[in-house]
Amino acid sequence: MTPVEPITGSRLRHSLEDRPTGGAPQPFVEVDRLSLYYEGKPAFQDVTLSINKGCMTALVGPSGCGKTSFLTCLNRLTDLIAGCRVSGRITIDALAVLAPDTDVIQLRRRIGMIFQKPNPFPLTIRRNLEFPLREHGIRDRGQITQTMETTLRDVGLWDEVKNRLDSPALALSGGQQQRLCIARALALLPEVLLMDEPCSALDPLSGGVVEDLIVSLRGRYTVLIVTHNLAQARRIADHAALFWVQNGAGRLIEAGTAKQIFEEPRDPLTAAYVSGMRG
Amino acid sequence: MAETLSRPQNPREWLALVLVWGAAGLVTAVFCWLLGDIVWHGLSHVSWTFLTAPPENAGRRGGIGPILVSTSLILGVCLSVSLPIGIGTAVLLAEFTSNHSLFGRMTRRSLDVLAGVPSIVFGLFGNAFFCKTLGLGFSILSGGLTLACMVLPILIRSTEEGFRAVPTSYRLSAAALGLSRTTTLVHLLLPAAVPGLLVGLVLGVGRAIAETAALIFTSGYVDRMPESLLDSGRALSIHIFDLSMNVSGGDANAYASALVLVIMLLAINGTVSWLAIYGLHRKIVAA
């Protein structure tokens, strides 16, 4: 394990000050003609999309159109899936993600991922946060404690768990578990956050809390969020992209600002899909 | 539990109920009868002296001290060889080999066949390979290694199942946090796979400690106290076999030895279950 630059307060502040302050938006994640095949069968094809720094981009579309698959390309989680082949190009902050010599450990440290089902490790709350930090070379007790408190406060969990940090994470409620998973990702100071339907496995109330949390992350991270909830996409996203299955493979139908996608869709499919939210 | 089952409604259900309970009752009764028989005949002969003294007069009198030592040494050799190899192979099969690859399929198939091979075949193999080819002779080492070969298929397959039972989401979320495969394996997958490992261990040790056929040809049946792993040593099960089949008047001590063997088995099972429930729970949740 290569030790990495320790997390310091100043770096955290730095990322806070990185909010887009108007001006020309810079593309941070650029996806060029990306296709993904499972055992030779295409999940999605020819997706070209660019995502601006500090923006919240919602990926919407019907089930099975490759949204989850798309997210897993960005942090190369696809490497873990046997029989999965990815072609095309992804650059994140000038880093060629799909290049064979890319250090995936460092890449994944820069890209946090939140899954649909909360998946804390079967460890204590404390160990859930501490374990990844230690593995990334942060050994200093004080610093770990500090990061733990900061991130737990960030996700609004600190007051709920500060007296039970050493109890099992799996004893938390679903919504708390999901917020713990977000804290666990944030503790590594990622620049990009991939969220795969982070609220859909939660009850409406906890889902709402998590949604508020995601909104509070706006501007501090470049967020890609998959959601089936169009109202939610409309509430929280700056940009939106619609995926659809055509000829047996997912395609990117339309991408643009959330306002444009939801109010003046250009593609008839998009129009039909977003009007479904009223029906 | 019984209250939650609804009362049988018709004769066919009654019949099924009687058959199910009858079968379960029969199995339990046979086991109790066996155990009762052993305890009844054996308990009065088991004493501290019996456990520590060497056998006399071909085992008719005296105790089983050296035999217990040999048995433990054989078991020790067996476990210290089979555990690392078993866990390693299980990790390779479960985590680094695809389900469909030729290598994985062949290895799994061979292991399943090996798990069902009669122990006498392992005994002959051990005799030919460890005793003769490797020149270890009739020794505790040969016996332990032969038992390891016999236990490995069971151990590997159930440990592998243990790994496969760990949800993929752990692997994905660990990878997404930038944890290396080794770290994930050691800190997350291994603890989660321990129940499977323990099941394999119980089955394996149970098979090993009760083994006679494989040991007759490999560790021999010299009943003196072994001085090294290269000495021949008599295992408890062979002692029981010898006393009851070849030594007239050895029945009392055979019963007592059998009782000791059963207690050893129960103790090992108990310890492993305890480990599974308490030790593991603490390790996973609080470590």
Ligand SMILES: Nc1ncnc2c1ncn2[C@@H]1O[C@H](COP(=O)(O)OP(=O)(O)OP(=O)(O)O)[C@@H](O)[C@H]1O
């Ligand atoms: N590991 C896999 N192996 C084989 N095929 C897969 C795998 N994962 C997904 N697929 C297939 O790829 C296609 C896209 O799946 P994906 O999970 O990316 O869709 P999705 O848009 O996230 O759907 P949902 O909204 O239901 O989550 C589907 O047809 C699915 O069956």
Ligand SMILES: [Mg+2]
């Ligand atoms: Mg999905």
